[in-house]
Amino acid sequence: MRYVLQLVRSTEKSCFFEDHKSCISKDVALSIAAIKGMNDILPGEVETWQFLEQVAREVFTTYGFSEIRTPVPEKTELFCRSIGETTDIVEKEMYTFNDKSDNSLTLRPEGTAPVMRSFIQNRLHNLDPVSKLYYLGPMFRYERPQKGRYRQFHQLGAEVIGVEDARIDAQVLAMLHQYFTRIGIESVALQVNSLGCPDCRPAYRLQLIDFLETRLDQLCSECQRRYRTNPLRVLDCKIATCQAATTAAPAMIDHLCCACDEHFAQVQTYLKAVDIPFAVNARMVRGLDYYVRTTFELVTDQLGSQNAVAAGGRYDGLIESLGGPALPGIGFAIGLERLVLMKGEEKIQPAVPQLFIAALGEEAASRAFVLMSRLQAHGIRAEMDYQGKSLKAQMRRANKLNAEFTLILGEEEITSGQAQLKNMCDSTQKTVALDSLQQVLQEKLSGSMGSA
Numbered sequence: 001m002r003y004v005l006q007l008v009r010s011t012e013k014s015c016f017f018e019d020h021k022s023c024i025s026k027d028v029a030l031s032i033a034a035i036k037g038m039n040d041i042l043p044g045e046v047e048t049w050q051f052l053e054q055v056a057r058e059v060f061t062t063y064g065f066s067e068i069r070t071p072v073p074e075k076t077e078l079f080c081r082s083i084g085e086t087t088d089i090v091e092k093e094m095y096t097f098n099d100k101s102d103n104s105l106t107l108r109p110e111g112t113a114p115v116m117r118s119f120i121q122n123r124l125h126n127l128d129p130v131s132k133l134y135y136l137g138p139m140f141r142y143e144r145p146q147k148g149r150y151r152q153f154h155q156l157g158a159e160v161i162g163v164e165d166a167r168i169d170a171q172v173l174a175m176l177h178q179y180f181t182r183i184g185i186e187s188v189a190l191q192v193n194s195l196g197c198p199d200c201r202p203a204y205r206l207q208l209i210d211f212l213e214t215r216l217d218q219l220c221s222e223c224q225r226r227y228r229t230n231p232l233r234v235l236d237c238k239i240a241t242c243q244a245a246t247t248a249a250p251a252m253i254d255h256l257c258c259a260c261d262e263h264f265a266q267v268q269t270y271l272k273a274v275d276i277p278f279a280v281n282a283r284m285v286r287g288l289d290y291y292v293r294t295t296f297e298l299v300t301d302q303l304g305s306q307n308a309v310a311a312g313g314r315y316d317g318l319i320e321s322l323g324g325p326a327l328p329g330i331g332f333a334i335g336l337e338r339l340v341l342m343k344g345e346e347k348i349q350p351a352v353p354q355l356f357i358a359a360l361g362e363e364a365a366s367r368a369f370v371l372m373s374r375l376q377a378h379g380i381r382a383e384m385d386y387q388g389k390s391l392k393a394q395m396r397r398a399n400k401l402n403a404e405f406t407l408i409l410g411e412e413e414i415t416s417g418q419a420q421l422k423n424m425c426d427s428t429q430k431t432v433a434l435d436s437l438q439q440v441l442q443e444k445l446s447g448s449m450g451s452a
């Protein structure tokens, strides 16, 4: 017990209980701390996560999506082939290691490639021509940690496989919009773009390389290095001189082939038809190579430089390139940590005990234990003291836990089979027979039963 306590006290950071925070002293020796950029999600904060996850499940189910869960590690090759060899993720950010059989494995840096791998491997296209899948879980990228950017972070993602029609692009964005409305975050803006397809992008790419060549001396060293291998990423460089040097760069949407142009126009028409506000951002490029046609980001000005809370797009050639059928796909992923940051102070309260039983003496404690266990088995959040504390200390704890009701059990109550049930909110008391405690509580709590 002592050992556990020491570990908890020594992690020093990520403590979300104010009370708890104040008891962490700086001079406690750091024995084992969490890995940099990877955070604990503690009681007091986890309730916000549970809320965000629960609403996602409700909203995504309404739009016909089913959950899929894939392993955290995958073969490294999966990410190299899908995300792209020259992307920052593959070049610099993957947690890659060899297992004991010398297989190169990588902790998933994103969810789309694993879901496609699973889709192909399990032949999900044989079940339904349209697959709508969602997922939720930790992803890993070795990035420089800062506010909104972590090395282990969580994505809530959704993918639709099998539909090329622009209506599905609008549906996916409508679902994203609906989710943000439901969780009460409205300060986000949807930006859309089209990245063309293998028919029109290569010619545009060459034009962009030619343009960048005329401005090479104004680009940062990283952009000078990658302007030939990944010229689109130069448009996304955050360095001011690179941005200034590329303001007049050709834009993909001005060089789309007829089919891509038509598709992008339809996406916009359908978005307007279902009242989803958006803006076209012709400079938006994505950090993963599998995208074609529609791409999008939900951005906010509340998170500094990590301004994308969700992002996604089409990846029509991806499944085929991984050895699956030639099926189109589109999806997005939301960064859960960023949502939690945006929810900010608006904390969701943890569930409090509905009843605290304060017991006086050993016999009363045994009776309280049985009572408490029976109530818990019937869904009532009951709590008691296990340390033989004084009545005063037990009542202090009941108060601290914000228990809705308290019940004091002593010798007299056990003999009479009755006790005082106190409503901690208005301090009213009522005599209840111990045998009918469950029924009485259920009636009193009926408004709040089952709620957090």
Ligand code: HAM
Residues within 6 Å of the ligand: 109, 110, 111, 112, 113, 141, 143, 148, 149, 150, 151, 152, 153, 154, 155, 157, 158, 159, 287, 288, 308, 309, 310, 311, 312, 313, 314, 330, 331, 332, 333, 334, 335, 336, 337, 338
């Ligand atoms: P992504 O843009 O790399 O796309 O990531 C999606 C979201 O994950 C970002 O907008 C951000 O909110 C969050 N995120 C990314 N990296 C971090 C990090 N280091 N720390 C915290 N949050 C982060 C994808 O991953 C694609 N798989 C999305 C997709 C799904 N496209 C099609 N389907």
